[in-house]
Amino acid sequence: MSLIAELPNAGLLKKVADAMKDLCKDVNFDCSEKGIQVQSMDSSHVALVSLNLKESAFTDFKCERPASLGMNVDSLTKILKMTSPNDSLKIRHQVDSDVVGFQCEGTDDRISEFELKLMQIESEHMEIPEQHYKVIAKMPSSEFQKICRDLKEFGETLQLSGSKEGLKFQVKGDIGSGNVLLKPRESEKPEEKVSLTIHEPVNATFALRYLVNFSKAAPLCGSVTLGLGPDAPLLVQYDLESEDKGHLKYYLAPKIEE
Amino acid sequence: MSLIAELPNAGLLKKVADAMKDLCKDVNFDCSEKGIQVQSMDSSHVALVSLNLKESAFTDFKCERPASLGMNVDSLTKILKMTSPNDSLKIRHQVDSDVVGFQCEGTDDRISEFELKLMQIESEHMEIPEQHYKVIAKMPSSEFQKICRDLKEFGETLQLSGSKEGLKFQVKGDIGSGNVLLKPRESEKPEEKVSLTIHEPVNATFALRYLVNFSKAAPLCGSVTLGLGPDAPLLVQYDLESEDKGHLKYYLAPKIEE
Amino acid sequence: MSLIAELPNAGLLKKVADAMKDLCKDVNFDCSEKGIQVQSMDSSHVALVSLNLKESAFTDFKCERPASLGMNVDSLTKILKMTSPNDSLKIRHQVDSDVVGFQCEGTDDRISEFELKLMQIESEHMEIPEQHYKVIAKMPSSEFQKICRDLKEFGETLQLSGSKEGLKFQVKGDIGSGNVLLKPRESEKPEEKVSLTIHEPVNATFALRYLVNFSKAAPLCGSVTLGLGPDAPLLVQYDLESEDKGHLKYYLAPKIEE
Known part of the structure; x- marks a missing residue:
């Protein structure tokens, strides 16, 4: 073997x-x-x-x-x-x-x-450089999933902005516009906490349908970590039940605004 | 504002x-x-x-x-x-x-x-005259929903009759005919009670698919009130959680028998 | 009447x-x-x-x-x-x-x-001869249903073999092959027990989609009995809640191997 x-x-x-x-x-x-x-x-x-x-x-x-x-x-x-x-x-x-x-x-x-x-699959291994994200948010994975799914009903593009005010999910669509503002939240249960680290305000836009797909990983871990940088791909990270077993990370390139 | x-x-x-x-x-x-x-x-x-x-x-x-x-x-x-x-x-x-x-x-x-x-919608405000219904029935809203849905499987037209015997829901269809007879029922829980007020027997027919739609309002209130008159539209009324918050009323014209 | x-x-x-x-x-x-x-x-x-x-x-x-x-x-x-x-x-x-x-x-x-x-249906009453099955297995009906449904994802034909080793469900398909081996299992709850009677090893193949259909009878009884013979149809039997109320039996002819 x-x-x-x-x-x-x-x-x-x-x-x-x-x-x-x-x-x-x-x-x-x-x-x-x-x-x-x-x-x-x-x-x-x-x-x-x-x-x-x-x-x-x-x-x-x-x-x-x-x-x-x-x-x-x-x-x-x-x-x-x-x-x-x-x-x-x-x-x-x-x-x-x-x-x-x-x-x-x-x-x-x-x-x-x-x-x-087994299948022969062409492999394209990429080196993912360690990022220093300007905004790091940790939140309940079920809440991230609900926000992504709900906002998906209104439009295709999510504007995500982290600032002193909180983490803001915004979407504009034909029927109107909406946003959800998340503020730091204490809780005894770690998976219900919301924590925000803002080194610098960041504002970027992403295709919502990928985020909806990423957020389906919620059963893996009670909380999810988002990493945002001004010109960096968005990081969406789930630990595998606990941190020491490993993790599943998703990266998504921002949409370039026209 | x-x-x-x-x-x-x-x-x-x-x-x-x-x-x-x-x-x-x-x-x-x-x-x-x-x-x-x-x-x-x-x-x-x-x-x-x-x-x-x-x-x-x-x-x-x-x-x-x-x-x-x-x-x-x-x-x-x-x-x-x-x-x-x-x-x-x-x-x-x-x-x-x-x-x-x-x-x-x-x-x-x-x-x-x-x-x-917001949208510009042509408004057609109707005065709905206060009716004096000959038959008034109050029943669990979930039971009303189940009866409407189940009978819908057999035919399109519901014959609804209120009399001393009780409130009877009847339907005829290709595979046969069926009816459900509801009698007054006491219960400690108000939403499980069935109460009937019969001033005069009434017998009328209605399109079942509307009743199925009305009955989806069941989550609003544990009980529903039906009002029947010989030539009047059927009233299907749900209080908004409690009576003092208001109500949602549906009116449905009877089918004219040919 | x-x-x-x-x-x-x-x-x-x-x-x-x-x-x-x-x-x-x-x-x-x-x-x-x-x-x-x-x-x-x-x-x-x-x-x-x-x-x-x-x-x-x-x-x-x-x-x-x-x-x-x-x-x-x-x-x-x-x-x-x-x-x-x-x-x-x-x-x-x-x-x-x-x-x-x-x-x-x-x-x-x-x-x-x-x-x-009522309908007029041509009746074709068959005498089903009492079989002496070489392999008789009694198992939880929900487990039988899950095995049939899961294996159905892999292929159309189930190879069922009863031997001293246990009762083996095998399937081969495009993506690979799989099998589930069930061994006798004691339990205080009769519906969780697995019992096997092997008079002689038997190995036969059946169309899985019928078994999936049979296994939907699981709500009738917590356990199901399978009867296997070398050239006999497979018996899948559910008691009607208890044995003295009667039973529902399914018979399925084996696939002839080409």
Whole structure:
């Protein structure tokens, strides 16, 4: 086996696949001793999805030789749909084999096994430079999802501005215009907190439909982090349940105003 | 500001808009010092919708000059979908302005604002004479909805008859015929009671699809009141949560039997 | 009345009709002093549905003269949709009448009545010989449904094999192959148990879409019994809530391997 990777909860990979499937069709799962990574442009080449599933997320992880396992995300979600969230999941791949094996075992003596055919996918690994965002906002992931979905009803383009006043989501459309203003909010539950770090006010516009897609990753983590810079892509980051298991990041280029 | 109107719960207006949207496309919200009223024929000019949202339903209500605010009901529901049921909602309109503003504030420091473009809608205000119905029935609004929906599966025309025996909903169709008989029913919960007042037996027929639409107003109030007269339109009335906040009334002309 | 049959819970007949409606369009309900029976091939003449609703399932049952009542299953489900699960249901039929009457009465003084037009349906009563299955498996009906639905995503043909190892559901498709292995499982709740009786290993293939349809009968009973023989049709049996009320059996011919 070139790769044996065992997750305690199949649910984690299921949520990851669900969060990618509306953006990416076929992706390479790059396996190395550090864990599993995915980097993929969305099919319209506007957004970038970057997954880092750290070796520490697994109860057992051995990767003898780095390998890129090309999978169809839809097929992967079909396989993971069969698992119960608390089933353990073993992923196996032998050097040069054209299939990857999934074995999932529940507490109830049911064992499911799948072999998924691998695909050759042209890989375009990009170096994403570490950004120093001028505005960093952390907010409940369900609230981010609701704001994006609701504003999508009014128009296509979101104007996002971070300032001392708060984080403002604005949209203009045929029937009128609307905005939602979010202010810092304390809460005992970390996932209900809103925290804002404003080094410098930023104002940028983005295509709402990508944000609606990103925000579907909400089941992964109770909170989401947004990073805004004046000329930088927007960062939308979800930790994988907890920070030390890794993260799923989305990047979206701003719309250039005409 | 010619109008400032503040509702303690945005949910009330949301339920009102939802209850109108399948019948009316564009309506005038007539604002006066008494509150907000809507009167509108449905788009096929068979049914009449009449809303009375009393001044007392608002925590704050100022209307300096009567105004008719023409809105698209679908656009209004999109705006109200953004509110949480317990958000407070402020409606604002300036004399001669062509937009109406909605500001909604939750307990969680999130402020949403919308400006909806107003429309010029030809108004046809009808005087609805106070009727003395021969049969008055009060029943659970959810039960009325279920009966209408279920009978709709069998045919298009409902025969509604009130008599000493009870209130009978009858329908005939291709696969057979069916009826539901409702008798007076006591209950500690007012919304589970069925009460019947029969001054004179009445028997009339109505197009079921309108009743199915009316019955969608069930979330507004636990009970619904039906008023039947021999040659009068059917009245279907929902209080707005409680009677003193106002009501939403539907009127439907009987089908003439051939 | 040639037939008066009263069920304490309309819900039972509702679940039976729901379990038949995706397979059979029009069926004969054969009434005799023993109860009500249905035997019908599915519309593509591959599967057989066999219902036995015993006289003991009824609180009141009189059948003076055997009769075949031909009904459209869809129309029947529309009628039964009107009942609440705990309503009592009276079925009535007069000799030579072309309608069958359903009267349902709730605890809340609501009485619903329906007359369904009967149909003439060509009856093809088959004698189903009692089989001695080589493999008999009893498992949770919800789990059987989930396995069938999930595997249906991967391919059309299910390979079912019972052996000492357990009961194995296997499917091969374009994206890969998968299998679920079920082992005997003890539980205090009878509906969560898995029990296997293997007289002889059996291995046969079936069209998954029929199994998906059969498995929709899960609401009838917490557990389902599968019977497998080397050259026999697969038996999928649900008791009607309990064994003494009767059962619903499905038979499916194996696919011949080319």
